[in-house]
Amino acid sequence: MTLPKSFFIGLAPMVDYTYLSFRLLCRENGADMVFTEMIAPLGLTKANPKALQFLTMTVPEERPIGIQLLATTPLEIKNAIKFLAQNGMDENYDVLDLNFGCPSARMHRLNAGSLLLKRKNLDIFEEIVRVAVDYSPLPVSIKMRLGYDEITILATLKKIEELTSDLAWITVHLRLAEEKRSGEPRYEILPVICEETDFNIVANGNFWTIDKVRWAKEIGCIGVLIGRKARNDPDIFNRIKKTLTGRKSLAEYSRTFFYRRLLYYHFRYFGEGKYFLYVKRIATELLKGIPEGKQYRQKVQKSSSFKEITDIFNELDQKKENVMNE
Ligand SMILES: Cc1cc2nc3c(=O)[nH]c(=O)nc-3n(C[C@H](O)[C@H](O)[C@H](O)COP(=O)(O)O)c2cc1C
Structure with a gap:
């Protein structure tokens, strides 16, 4: 299975929601791509087999699918990637997505997720990307925010560009980590990001309307990810896609x-x-x-x-x- 070749609308990873059955529901309603919820690298290598089996369970008909790892430390990421390859699990997925966006309180203890977007942690951030690109048998993508408590994304993208051009895409949730998921996303910075970087950009953060998705496409994003809205409106993918391509809307399902x-x-x-x-x-x-x-x-x-x-x-x-x- 290959990754989407044209503009795509995917289901964003969500802990406790984007498990196999819900992903399949979204795929059959037009999601072009899905992801597992984030899996902590140590959870992968040390978890009890039952929990791991549930988190990583996938079937061919939901592909393309990304497996998402929470970005923690270079060593843990390296070990997790080795674990995936040694167990043949990489064959079930199409992309390895690194989560640098999670702002939850647990991340403070782990110094992980969006904490790695702090200026003082950018060396760790870079090293994780390098290790992932070097060791992953799968294409690597990144999911991140605009920064931790200030906008640092443009500087961060420049740093990654110096390191590698070998990323499938970078998903940007258009908020700072400190803003969690509230307030209006900072849409105004998306065109600047698309203009300033050669990386493929996937937009995220309330991309729930045809106008917003059309706009993301027009300014050069290769896709958008939809999270929360898909939970009560799983055919949002098909509705938006039909309208984008000028076809008639589908029947409304209950x-x-x-x-x-x-x-x-x-x-x-x-x-x-x-x-x-x-x-x-x-x-x-x-x-x-x-x-x-x-x-x-x-x-x-x-x-x-x-x-x-x-x-x-x-x-x-x-x-x-x-x-x-x-
Ligand atoms: C309950 C919940 C769990 C989430 N878990 C993850 C996760 O595991 N990995 C991740 O990258 N983002 C996670 N997110 C963030 C979403 O992927 C997405 O970036 C965010 O909700 C913004 O997109 P939306 O406005 O379309 O919901 C989670 C969001 C929610 C609401």
Whole structure:
């Protein structure tokens, strides 16, 4: 399998969400590319086999897929890459993505993720990129933010350019690490980034509308990644793509339809009893942005079986049908 050759709209990696079943749901609704959630290098080499199997589980029909490693230290990244190759896992993926964007509190303890965008850590950042490019059997991509507490991205890109031109792309989440995921992304800097660097750029951060995606394409990005919005609107990929190519929009699917597809994949690959919490999380998201959604979400929160959640979605569908027949 190869990476997308033209402008692509991918599903952004999200801890606790972008596992196999949800990725398949997004792929069948137009996502051109998906990623595992970030995996800590030590988690890869030292984790208990069951947890690791779940995090890394993939099937050929979801390709192209990137495996994402949390950027920690050069040695850990090197060992993780060796581990992937020794276990033949690299063959299941199309790109190795390094996460320099995670701003969570845990990163402070680990000096990892977006902490590596601090000026004082840029040597470590560079060394990780070098090690990854040197050792990875897969193409390497990077996911990063504009900087830690100040915009340092242009200087950082220059440094990487001195080191290698050998990156599949760089995904830029258009916020500082300190801004987490709130506030308007700093869109104004994207054209400057595209202009100033020879790297392929993938845009990220609220690229949820046709206008924004079209704009990213026009200024020269090779793709965009969509994260949070895909959780309650998994066919956002198809809708945007259809409009971009001037084709008619697809039929609108109901949230219940998406839930059923998620469950289909879940039961197919994990069996009926397992990883209930994952389905519950996405079911809750699917109930956002609809009339009386809060009430349905509360019911899902209280539920403790697949059947209970399925009944809630069936009730939702029934109600919709009654309204339509009135
Ligand atoms: C619950 C959650 C988990 C996330 N986990 C990851 C992750 O594992 N790796 C990563 O690179 N980004 C992660 N992100 C960030 C997203 O990939 C994305 O950069 C961010 O949500 C902005 O995109 P959006 O505005 O389309 O949601 C996560 C975001 C959320 C909301």
